[in-house]
Amino acid sequence: MNLMNDPWIPVRCADGHTRRIRPHELTATDNPVVALDAPRPDFNGALAQFLIGLLQTVCAPVDEEQWEDWLWSPPAPETLAQHFTPLAPCFQLDGDGPRFMQDFDIKMAGNKKPIEALLIEAPGDKTLKENADHFIKSGMVKAVCPACTAMALFTLQTNAPSGGQGNRTSLRGGGPLTTLVVFDARTFREPALLWRDLWLNVLLKKEFLAKNPLKTDEPSVWFPWLSPTRTSEKDQKVTSADAHPAVAYWATPRRIRLDFTTIRGTCDVCGTAVEELLQYYTSLNFGANYVDWEHPLSPYYSKTPNSTEWIPQHPQPGGLNYRYWMSCILNHKQTERIAKIVWVFQEQRQNLLSDSQFLAWAFGYDMENMKARCWYETRLPMIDLSDNLKRQLLADFAKNLIDSATEAIEFYLASAIRVAWFGLTQDKIKKLNKDQRNKLKPYNAFIDLVFWSTTEKPFYEQLCKFADALHAGQDWREIQKLCAQEWHRILRQQALTLFDQLAMAGEWEYENSKRLADAYNALRWGLDSNSFKSKLGLAPPPDPDSKSRKGQKRKKS
Known part of the structure; x- marks a missing residue:
């Protein structure tokens, strides 16, 4: 042949x-x-x-x-x-x-x-x-x-x-x-x-x-x-x-x-x-x-900003959701580099084809050494912004959306569900051995999968809305604020909805009602806190010295 x-x-x-x-x-x-x-x-x-x-x-x-x-x-x-x-x-x-x-x-x-x-x-x-x-x-x-x-x-x-x-x-x-x-x-x-x-x-x-x-x-x-x-x-x-x-x-x-x-x-x-x-x-x-x-x-x-060793990206458990958008589409930080063909297309070709829209077809195996855990593929939207300054503004905005979503799922929602299901606070998790922590991974993976999939469409909607404002020369600061407010509402709503669906799925007579209530209140408080809102520019960042001052006051009292 x-x-x-x-x-x-x-x-x-x-x-x-x-x-x-x-x-x-x-x-x-x-x-x-x-x-x-x-x-x-x-x-x-x-x-x-x-x-x-x-x-x-x-x-x-x-x-x-x-x-x-x-x-x-x-x-x-x-x-x-x-x-x-x-x-x-x-x-x-x-x-x-x-x-x-x-x-x-x-x-x-x-x-x-x-x-x-x-x-x-x-x-x-x-x-x-x-x-x-x-x-x-x-x-x-x-x-x-x-x-x-x-x-x-x-x-x-x-x-x-x-x-x-x-x-x-x-x-x-x-x-x-x-x-x-x-x-x-x-x-x-x-x-x-x-x-x-x-x-x-x-x-x-x-x-x-x-x-x-x-x-x-x-x-x-x-x-x-x-x-x-x-x-x-x-x-x-x-x-x-x-x-x-x-x-x-x-x-x-x-x-x-x-x-x-x-x-x-x-x-x-x-x-x-x-x-x-x-x-x-x-x-x-x-x-x-x-x-x-x-x-x-x-x-x-690369592992460090000054490193000369560049390592190929590989899919990870959970799939190629919008967390990968920036790594695949935009050069947004010193330690990541998009594919050369994507960079060449954005810098030299996309403006020649402005009447069309494009996607990045991303695919690959999630490997654990020699074991293939899963094949993933997806299509990620490529947003046409030929101006480098506007592209950087879009990158910063996308990073805020992704970082806030990551904190919502990993720090607030997953923690609240672990408390509701197992009574495991962060302090208790730190005391678990490796085998005990590994037993929690399937639960974490399931929560991640549901959260990222339910927020993917709204993510691209807010991203495109902000990009359209940049492209049209509108007041991007005002649009950014409106999009950030809407994104915060979406994250809050999805996190609380998933908590209700997952944490309260069992028969009520067998549930620990106090533990459920405490976990829910902690989740709601965290999502409404200025610390979380600051990720989206909706509140001033927390004072890094505030915790130490509080500790000093307690000692004095």
Whole structure:
């Protein structure tokens, strides 16, 4: 199977039908392609990155004029084929030569693994040995078609988690957060096209190659599987200072060789009946160890303002709610950096496309070491403010909204419910051991999930209202105050409503009425306090010396 010449990418077309296409058929005008349609959401995310990487590597525009021309007038499939067809030898999935995303050594000796182990959520060797595959059972996927195998292979190499000694993580660590700029189809004046959403995420050639340390720009340095595998038995590293920028899209941290001893049947992933199904692959540890890279499609953070080490963002338990909006959309503090493609779009392209609205498609795995806890994805609104001062005002306002919501849930609501349910005050929680605190996590996670989801729509409403005022040149201070007052009302209402729903859900005769009343009153008092309101600029900040003065008065008395 060849990934340039054979149809393998599942897509949905304008008439609603699905089919598999070759990469160059992205821009076909007869029943155009409008979306990816893989059998798994993580495959869709991986395929989007595959296609963006392909376009970035061999079709990068020379200037903004060419980029905009191709955005509105996509190149014909024949034009794309001229770029892609010469790469066919590099994208062979099987055969005796170099294989796509696989180890260069044709005689690589390693461990034979079932094909399902390519799937990130599949139980690992340790889990199977301890018979601990309770929720995701082994043996559910026994045979996979070549197309789904290619998707699984690319997904694993792109998201590779830690997996035992020498099993290297992806270039961005296990399950990185990816943010892509896409059109908001609800407001877009043109017909939806997958091509446009992909092309929005392609950098100019000069930007892409700005830090290229190599003198060459050809397939031999783009694709790691075309040359002897760079291994890491002695902790050798592959850095951005000694590799081509395209490697960010094509990194191969895992040493893998697919076994093409196939059988006939139905694919356990997509359900398609085919002549060839793969059952096994060979794996070896100590593949390439990628260090000190910044991927154009991911946001990063540093631990301290002056640090030179930038760490990829990763989804965390609770999902990609509006807490992530600033990390994905705005550069608002020294220790966080949005994805390069998002920054380039805001600084150079959004003003060219002012008639349209855009979203950041954010997705990734929540990983706990080698265990995939969840796949998350969402669409975050991108607000058009080309003026840097106005963008900073919006960032400050959004931070106030998010910080106040965080305090409402973590400090007031969650504390009140713990008191109501268990009689656990903050002082008592501090005395709990680690195991006892861990038992509270599921309760905290549930409260978080409900609170953040119920306040998400109002958050964006207030954010857009403030942004509209900035855009229109209105008195932003007055609008900010009105929005902050409304946000405070929403947080207060939602917190008290959730307390009623969660804390008072049991039979009344079995409840501790005094404990419930005390918890409710404490919650209401906290939400109405000047300390909480000051987060939104609705009250002066508390005097940091007030507590010490009160303590001194008590001592004197």
